[in-house]
Amino acid sequence: MQFHGLLRQEGVLRGLIGPRETSRLxxxxxxxxxxxxxxxxxEGDMVDVGxxxxxxxxxxxxxxxxxxxILVEPMERRTTWLGHVVDELELSNVDVRRGRAEEYHGAFQADAVTSRAVAPLEKLARWTFPLVRKxxxxxxLKGRSAEVEIEAAAKVLRKYGATDARVADxxxxPDLEPTRVVVATRTR
Incomplete structure (x- = not known):
């Protein structure tokens, strides 16, 4: 995969991954x-926050x-990187936007919003659910504490009608532990 090569060559230099991460990309x-x-x-519109x-x-x-x-990222050096990757991989289906998720509330909505290692679900739901269309x-993507995070975020999730929040493995x-994914539907 060409993306792997770009990350391996430039990730550490650009401060995107730690030096120990290149061997396990x-x-x-x-x-x-x-x-x-x-x-x-x-298909449809998707937003990746952070x-x-x-x-x-x-x-x-x-x-x-x-x-x-749509890739939403607040740091300029990272949006520069993302633009570089989009150009190198000729990804015509990607739009890079610099800013925080909250800055885009009301600007657009998507069929799905994703995130990885950004914040606890309680905060993340506040920032991202306004970007999810009804x-x-x-x-x-979440870790071992996904169920605990859902409990802590229950009030925020209810605000958007997301009573179906669940954790999926x-x-x-074959040799790796499954990834934990939290899925919640916006009903209002």
Whole structure:
């Protein structure tokens, strides 16, 4: 995958990944990011909040070429990187936007909003649910404490009618622990 090569060559230099991460880019970052894809629609509008190095946003754009993917990232050096990757990989289905998710409330809404390693679900839901259109889903990669995060975010989730929040285990590779994905539908 060309994205792997770009991250491997430039990720540490640009401060996107730590030096110890280059040897485990596939299993820890790329495969982990790809685990969210089965929970997403095959087409439509998607937003990745806090895109950073492009995980999972760039991976989603590659694996869902019929989708329009907006990458929202507040840091200029990261949006510069994301623009570089989009150009290098000729991803015509990606739009990079510099800013915080809250700055885009009311500007657009999507069928699915994703995120990876940005914030606890209680905060993340406040920032991201206004970007999810009614009937759309928040689909975020989470760790072992996913159920606890859902409980802590219950009030915010209810505000958007997301009473169906659940944790799904997303298998990755045979020797790896499944990735945990939180899925919640916006009903109002």
């Amino acid at each position: 596939w299993e820890r970052h790329l495969v982990n990011s790809a685990a969210v894809v089965p929970f997403l629609p095959t 895109s950073g190095a492009g995980l999972p946003g760039i991976v989603i754009a590659i694996l869902r070429p019929q989708a329009q993917v 009937g759309g889903q928040l689909v975020v 997303a298998p990755t590779l």
